[in-house]
Amino acid sequence: MxxxxxxxxxLLKRDYKEGFVTEIDADTLPPGLDESVVRAISEKKHEPAxxxxxxxxxxxxxxxxxxxxxxxxxxxxxxxxxxxxYSAPKQKKLLDSLDEVDPKLLETYEKLGIPIDEQKMLxxxxxxxxxxxxxxxxxxxxKKTLRDAGVIFCPISEALQExxxxxxxxxxxxxxxxxxxxxxxxxxxxxxxxxxFVPKGVRCPMELSTYxxxxxxxxxxxxxxxxxxxxxxxxxxxxxxxAPMRDENQLHAAVVELVAMKGAEIKYSTVQNWYPGxxxxxxxxxxxxxxxxxxxxxxxxxxxxxVETGSAITWKYPSVILEGDDTVGEFYSVALTNNHQxxxxxxxxxxxxxxxxxxxxxxxxSAGKGQNAxxxxxxxxxxxxxxxxxxxxxxxxxxxxxxxxxxxxxEVKNPSATIEHEATTSRIGEDQLFYCRQRxxxxxxxxxxxxxxxxxxxxxxxxxxxxxxxxxxxxxxLEGAVG
Amino acid sequence: xxxxxxLKASVEDKAILNGIDLEVGAGEVHAIMGPxxxxxxxxxxxxxxxxxxxxxxxxxTYRGMDLLDMDPEIRAxxxxxxxxQYPVEIPGVTNMYLLKAAVNAVRKHRGEAELDxxxxxxxxxxxxxxxxxxxxxxxxxxxEGFSGGEKKRNEILQMALLEPTLSILDETDSGLDxxxxxxxxxxxxxxxxxxxxxVVVTHYQRLLDYIVPDRVHVLAGGRIxxxxxxxxxxxxxxxxxxxIEDQAAA
Ligand SMILES: Nc1ncnc2c1ncn2[C@@H]1O[C@H](COP(=O)(O)OP(=O)(O)OP(=O)(O)O)[C@@H](O)[C@H]1O
Ligand SMILES: [Mg+2]
Numbered sequence: 073m074x075x076x077x078x079x080x081x082x083l084l085k086r087d088y089k090e091g092f093v094t095e096i097d098a099d100t101l102p103p104g105l106d107e108s109v110v111r112a113i114s115e116k117k118h119e120p121a122x123x124x125x126x127x128x129x130x131x132x133x134x135x136x137x138x139x140x141x142x143x144x145x146x147x148x149x150x151x152x153x154x155x156x157x158y159s160a161p162k163q164k165k166l167l168d169s170l171d172e173v174d175p176k177l178l179e180t181y182e183k184l185g186i187p188i189d190e191q192k193m194l195x196x197x198x199x200x201x202x203x204x205x206x207x208x209x210x211x212x213x214x215k216k217t218l219r220d221a222g223v224i225f226c227p228i229s230e231a232l233q234e235x236x237x238x239x240x241x242x243x244x245x246x247x248x249x250x251x252x253x254x255x256x257x258x259x260x261x262x263x264x265x266x267x268x269f270v271p272k273g274v275r276c277p278m279e280l281s282t283y284x285x286x287x288x289x290x291x292x293x294x295x296x297x298x299x300x301x302x303x304x305x306x307x308x309x310x311x312x313x314x315a316p317m318r319d320e321n322q323l324h325a326a327v328v329e330l331v332a333m334k335g336a337e338i339k340y341s342t343v344q345n346w347y348p349g350x351x352x353x354x355x356x357x358x359x360x361x362x363x364x365x366x367x368x369x370x371x372x373x374x375x376x377x378x379v380e381t382g383s384a385i386t387w388k389y390p391s392v393i394l395e396g397d398d399t400v401g402e403f404y405s406v407a408l409t410n411n412h413q414x415x416x417x418x419x420x421x422x423x424x425x426x427x428x429x430x431x432x433x434x435x436x437x438s439a440g441k442g443q444n445a446x447x448x449x450x451x452x453x454x455x456x457x458x459x460x461x462x463x464x465x466x467x468x469x470x471x472x473x474x475x476x477x478x479x480x481x482x483e484v485k486n487p488s489a490t491i492e493h494e495a496t497t498s499r500i501g502e503d504q505l506f507y508c509r510q511r512x513x514x515x516x517x518x519x520x521x522x523x524x525x526x527x528x529x530x531x532x533x534x535x536x537x538x539x540x541x542x543x544x545x546x547x548x549x550l551e552g553a554v555g
Numbered sequence: 556x557x558x559x560x561x562l563k564a565s566v567e568d569k570a571i572l573n574g575i576d577l578e579v580g581a582g583e584v585h586a587i588m589g590p591x592x593x594x595x596x597x598x599x600x601x602x603x604x605x606x607x608x609x610x611x612x613x614x615x616t617y618r619g620m621d622l623l624d625m626d627p628e629i630r631a632x633x634x635x636x637x638x639x640q641y642p643v644e645i646p647g648v649t650n651m652y653l654l655k656a657a658v659n660a661v662r663k664h665r666g667e668a669e670l671d672x673x674x675x676x677x678x679x680x681x682x683x684x685x686x687x688x689x690x691x692x693x694x695x696x697x698x699e700g701f702s703g704g705e706k707k708r709n710e711i712l713q714m715a716l717l718e719p720t721l722s723i724l725d726e727t728d729s730g731l732d733x734x735x736x737x738x739x740x741x742x743x744x745x746x747x748x749x750x751x752x753x754v755v756v757t758h759y760q761r762l763l764d765y766i767v768p769d770r771v772h773v774l775a776g777g778r779i780x781x782x783x784x785x786x787x788x789x790x791x792x793x794x795x796x797x798x799i800e801d802q803a804a805a
Binding site for chain 1: 603604605607626627628631632636637642643644645646652653657660661664696713717
């Protein structure tokens with residue numbers, strides 16, 4: 073171990089604070105996956121017949137697929153028959169207000185520091201929270217205010233009953249059910265997630281937020297999120313995730329679809345701190361996520377911002393299909409890997425429309441034995457005149473047992489396109505640390521300051537309330553430096 | 556204030572400091588001169604607590620405390636300041652932020668209330684004017700893209716802000732234009748007071764025309780081989796180091 077590394081080691085050994093388990097009666101399907109499980113899920117959710125058909129088709133596709141292999145991720149095979157595909161906290165009836173939610177659930181959220189008490193919330197930050205506890209949305213706050221503005225924000229299971237046509241119109245339109253192995257699996261067995269619909273010309277009056285939490289043992293969590301922004305509307309959405317500490321690995325395979333119509337803007341931010349496994353690499357979440365947005369009309373804009381500090385394995389490429397002319401796609405990412413964590417993340421920007429523009433800023437931080445890979449694809453199709461892309465991938469290494477890998481891919485079929493790529497790799501220097509300490513900062517503060525400086529371009533894209541949280545997640549206490 | 560006794564230090568088994576003895580009293584300014592590679596920066600680094608040195612012998616007492624036993628940040632908070640020969644760049648961290656964190660770390664250590672953003676802004680503007688530094692530098696990343704001279708001026712800004720009890724300036728005058736040299740000198744002279752001490756490492760007599768030292772020491776081969784008053788610096792300027800080194804060897 074180098075000097076710096078030995079010094080950093082205790083700082084990096086932050087315990088997973090969210091590691092508690094809530095004792096609650098759950099309605100859980102036995103492990104295993106076949107058609108009857110798909111049917112059972114659909115039935116539990118009282119879904120329309122077309123939805124069951126849609127799921128079954130996805131299931132058949134999934135059965136015919138083989139598990140993908142990725143160069144920079146190593147993990148033991150997942151036994152899909154050992155996983156339970158549905159777990160719902162047992163509740164007697166549908167809930168009308170927070171008062172009726174099991175206090176233990178609320179307590180769990182309180183422990184996590186997630187605001188779910190509408191009263192308290194009203195006094196403070198304007199965030200609507202749709203909390204997904206294992207597989208069922210427990211409560212959706214602020215529903216009414218949003219409804220008044222014409223915004224629909226509810227569990228997707230509810231949307232399937234209340235607005236089936238709307239869901240049917242867009243579900244799978246960005247990520248088809250047979251898109252990839254995990255997307256197919258998700259399409260077959262997803263149990264819940266969020267649905268957002270912002271009508272024409274409406275600026276969503278508050279940030280929307282979903283907190284995902286995986287609680288039950290051996291349950292995979294398969295949420296499905298669908299966000300539709302009609303012409304000239306705007307919505308900002310935050311997804312935050314935690315999971316209790318467990319020895320065995322838990323699978324998470326979500327699908328997120330975004331649709332931005334003409335002149336609409338969707339800002340999707342993720343702060344993810346799922347249990348990363350222990351120091352020896354035992355346990356932790358396997359996170360295989362398909363996130364994709366489509367800029368369908370002229371001037372539409374989608375931006376993904378993500379801060380990923382958790383999970384044992386993260387495989388994730390939020391993408392934007394820039395279909396309309398003058399559309400804008402953005403990807404801002406901070407991925408931290410520590411101990412035995414592996415992250416393979418990146419983005420895809422597909423330029424279809426003329427004058428479409430995309431920006432990619434990726435910051436990878438590797439510590440301990442963490443492996444961080446960035447994979448970015450910029451694709452410019454024939455008709456995308458004057459498409460422009462700027463990509464910047466920076467890696468910060470802490471210690472000398474970790475790694476960073478950058479793989480930029482480009483496919484350019486239009487000669488008028490402009491594509492720029494920059495990449496840097498740096499090491500947290502003993503010099504930098506000493507300089508800060510010589511000015512009176514503790515080593516911990518110095519590390520956090522340097523790391524935050526490194527991530528600044530991404531943090532400033534996060535909604536204010538969550539930028540703070542993101543910094544905390546990096547094991548950091550930083551006062552007011554962002555912005 | 557500072558008492559160094561028989562200090563020996565090595566890096567990777569290579570002896571660099573070979574028994575330094577030095578007494579710096581409160582209110583004094585000492586200059587350390589000496590050929591390249593003689594160990595001046597190493598001495599400064601050891602005093603400030605830089606890692607990577609093995610202290611093989613000797614002791615350092617600072618205001619009655621065992622300096623070598625303290626973490627670098629504690630030394631800093633107790634008033635030890637090192638102006639770096641090569642100031643370090645920190646991308647993405649504004650100068651302002653680092654400076655505020657530094658000032659408040661020191662204040663907290665002293666049991667004083669931390670400065671809020673407004674108070675700090677007032678203070679930093681005043682100090683920036685003192686070292687004739689444009690305010691835009693406060694909002695730039697620490698030392699990133701600063702010219703050599705600007706980096707040195709930034710060190711002096713930090714010193715002016717932190718008002719250290721013991722300042723060690725490692726070749727802060729190297730690479731400075733005439734105006735900057737004057738600014739550095741004024742910065743140091745403003746700090747001169749009966750309860751502070753200053754150690755300047757320099758290669759040039761020129762700086763010592765502005766900052767008149769009480770004592771001048773020559774460091775060579777990891778030892779102080781000659782000490783004298785300010786006239787020693789002038790003699791060195793004329794004759795170089797050869798004659799003392801010969802004397803010391805004899
Ligand atoms: N980390 C290190 N590893 C190996 N050698 C080192 C290390 N640090 C310093 N040295 C050596 O120690 C000796 C003293 O270096 P130091 O930087 O203290 O000299 P200096 O007197 O400040 O020189 P200058 O006037 O050029 O700044 C040099 O020979 C240098 O190469
Ligand atoms: Mg030197």
